[in-house]
Each structure stands twice: as structure tokens, then as C-alpha cells.
Amino acid sequence: MRVVSVQREDFDASAQARALTQGRSDVGAVVTFVGLCRDEGGKLAALELEHYPGMAEAEIHRVVEEAETRWPLAGLVAIHRFGAIRPGEQIVMVATASSHRAAAFAAAEFLMDYLKTRAPFWKRVVLKDGTSEGWVEAKDVDEAATERWE
């Protein structure tokens, strides 16, 4: 089972994770990660997420296919939102299912590292006073996290 979605709407992370094991008894491990919008000490009103329609979906599918070749996965979910996202709201989720935990943990971390640095999304910070702090700068630490898989 593979779920890939790029969407404006929120998602139900628990239901998505549950669906990975629905009607099967061979899965021994499910790892779920949800990325949320922080308020940055109360200053942030929202993140505006721009994406490249078409390529975002295609790139996530490529990353998912790579994860499936590296680890024995029973299923996975990768959902990324775009548009305005307020503090406390969900931005992204990955869930991975496998017979054993090592593959599920590793694949989830791999997917998130690649989603952050290879999937065409860009965050812009909107502050509570109505001004924009501009575009979030890519972090070297995120790039380094991705490169360790290569």
C-alpha cells in the first residue's frame, strides 16, 4: 500500500497509519512522523507553502520508490500540504510499515530527509503584525542529513 498526496487540506495522521495495517497481520512495526507548524515564540501568524504542482507529486513518488527498494516495507504514506498553515497545524506526515522496526524507522527518516531537501516546496514566514519575514532559508544541516543516505 502506498499513499502519496500533495494537498491543501489537513489530514488524519492516525487514520492513515491505521490503514497501513488494516486487514493484515504480517506487520510488526509502524513508524509515524508528523511535522507541525511552530509559532516561533508567538511571533509567527502562518507559513505560506508554495509548491511546484506536478513535480511535487512526481518527486515524492521518486523518493518513495527509492525507499521501497532500500527497505522491505509493507506500506507507506507520504502527505505534504501547501497553502497557508497556522501554528499548531500539521504540514507533513510520513508513515512506514514493516515486519521489523529497524526498516520502518530508517525508511521514515529517509523519507523526511528527502522531502525536506528534494521535494519542491518553499516556506514563507508571515508574522502576526502582518509583515512577511520572507522565505525560509535552506539549512546546511538538512542537506547534510540527506547526503548521508547517498
Add this chain to the structure above:
Amino acid sequence: MKAVYFAWVRERIGKADEEIDPPAEVVTVKDLISWLSAQGETYAYAFERASVIRAAIDRVHVKPEAKISGAREIAFFPPMTGG
């Protein structure tokens, strides 16, 4: 071919997409960035730090050395900040 721009590259150029028709000597993505940079102040500003600009041809990431011949859509954007 169609050029598409995202995030601050789009804002600096002032448009999200356009049809472009570079001359034959523009062979690679790097050449195209140089050519676009010479198309006016907004382009020069967008591409002033050419080394940080990322590109995709027909929705697949490519390196600056990639050849653009046959491309239908070429995208330019800053390093990605999703997740």
C-alpha cells in the same frame, strides 16, 4: 520552451512563467541562467547568486551541466524548504 519560476526567483522576476526562445548557443542549464540574467534587471537580480539556483527539466531535478535541448518546461527555484 516554457520557463517557470518559484518562491523568490518568481518574486524577483515578477512572473510565474513565460515562453522563452534562447539562441542555439545556449546549450546547458548554466548557459540558460547566464542568458536569462542578461534579459533585464529583474532577471539579473533573480539570478545574481547563480550557484544557489536549482533547476528542473520537465519536472525532474537537473544539474547546471544538463543540456536543455528537447526540454518542454524548465524550472528555476531556490533550495527547497519543505517538510
